[in-house]
Amino acid sequence: MLVKGSQKAKDTELTVRFTQWYCAHHHRDVARTELVSGGVEAGIYGKKAPILCADCARYANYAERRTETCRFDPKPFCSTCTAKCYKPEMTEYARKVMRYSGPRSLRSRFALRALQHILASRRHKGTD
Numbered sequence: 824m825l826v827k828g829s830q831k832a833k834d835t836e837l838t839v840r841f842t843q844w845y846c847a848h849h850h851r852d853v854a855r856t857e858l859v860s861g862g863v864e865a866g867i868y869g870k871k872a873p874i875l876c877a878d879c880a881r882y883a884n885y886a887e888r889r890t891e892t893c894r895f896d897p898k899p900f901c902s903t904c905t906a907k908c909y910k911p912e913m914t915e916y917a918r919k920v921m922r923y924s925g926p927r928s929l930r931s932r933f934a935l936r937a938l939q940h941i942l943a944s945r946r947h948k949g950t951d
């Protein structure tokens with residue numbers, strides 16, 4: 824179970840809010856409903872559950888579970904992590920979501936966290 828307010832919960836919220844933006848833009852013609860997940864039950868998204876299509880909801884649930892069971896503490900950003908615990912299909916999904924929502928996030932309340940993410944990824948690429 825993700826604990827509301829924890830770093831893992833915040834990271835998960837960021838990932839899933841990114842997914843929601845991506846979904847709202849790319850899956851406009853698909854039926855989209857409130858996400859049903861452990862994270863929603865734990866209240867990590869606040870009062871508004873993310874609205875997602877079935878594919879994005881599947882990805883969100885997967886991302887929640889991966890973060891929940893991450894063996895690192897503190898959890899690194901997934902893009903810089905050496906464990907690569909996502910299956911290829913979901914890594915690809917994460918890339919698509921980040922490509923769309925990353926730049927957008929700099930104009931949102933997630934800006935600081937997103938910026939940390941970008942800087943950490945750069946640093947990682949520089950030393951690897």
Ligand SMILES: [Zn+2]
Nearest residue numbers: 846850876879
């Ligand atoms: Zn979608």
